[in-house]
Amino acid sequence: DAGVIQSPRHEVTEMGQEVTLRCKPISGHDYLFWYRQTMMRGLELLIYFNNNVPIDDSGMPEDRFSAKMPNASFSTLKIQPSEPRDSAVYFCASSLAGRNEKLFFGSGTQLSVL
Amino acid sequence: AQTVTQSQPEMSVQEAETVTLSCTYDTSESNYYLFWYKQPPSRQMILVIRQEAYKQQNATENRFSVNFQKAAKSFSLKISDSQLGDTAMYFCAFMTGSGNTPLVFGKGTRLSVIA
Numbered sequence: 688d689a690g691v692i693q694s695p696r697h698e699v700t701e702m703g704q705e706v707t708l709r710c711k712p713i714s715g716h717d718y719l720f721w722y723r724q725t726m727m728r729g730l731e732l733l734i735y736f737n738n739n740v741p742i743d744d745s746g747m748p749e750d751r752f753s754a755k756m757p758n759a760s761f762s763t764l765k766i767q768p769s770e771p772r773d774s775a776v777y778f779c780a781s782s783l784a785g786r787n788e789k790l791f792f793g794s795g796t797q798l799s800v801l
Numbered sequence: 802a803q804t805v806t807q808s809q810p811e812m813s814v815q816e817a818e819t820v821t822l823s824c825t826y827d828t829s830e831s832n833y834y835l836f837w838y839k840q841p842p843s844r845q846m847i848l849v850i851r852q853e854a855y856k857q858q859n860a861t862e863n864r865f866s867v868n869f870q871k872a873a874k875s876f877s878l879k880i881s882d883s884q885l886g887d888t889a890m891y892f893c894a895f896m897t898g899s900g901n902t903p904l905v906f907g908k909g910t911r912l913s914v915i916a
Contacts, residue, residue, distance in 0.1 A: 718901070720903055720904075722906075727908075728908065729807075729892065729906055729907055729908030729909050730892060730906035730909070731906075732903050732904075732905070735903050737901070743903075776844060778846065780846075784900075784901060785899075785900040785901055786900055787896055787900050787901060787902060787903065787904065788834045788836075788851060788896060788900060790848075790904060792845070792846035794843075794844060794845060795844045797844075
């Protein structure tokens, strides 16, 4: 298995632009998580899905952030409009139901908003 | 809500020496898991060690071991015979025992191993 695949690996954009981050979870995994990593706050959970349904989005910082999971093999995290304070590494992770202790991470997207 | 606290933002250790990274957590749950993840400069998240709260014996993986103090809600990581490849960010994480809840992470400790 190729593991959790995230794209792009790096994204540089200007303030006000729309940014879309993509994630392909491991085939067969029921849970998908989006985390954000910053120096100040460490790894924060933004949102997670179970069977493509959002379960908890209380970590999404503002209405500028939205996430979708249209099918079991694809999820997006969108920021519109982007701001410099959104600069961070965004991780996607997936796991099997009842086995979140075995969490598989993607390689992350380094987002820089200028 | 569960919280995880890593009080040491940065640490350094001489090669071949031993270092201990601290982690405390707060929960009212009785059944849970604790984890240490390593993040080298490549950004990859690597599971180092896992502890189940109902197990009294401390987990060990080669040079990595934990000191799990359930009453004190403390979960420290000891790295023995430190190697240059241990240089990384280390995250402590918590998960309730249902297996269907997300991991909650601390802010991390940046460890530098010095030759």
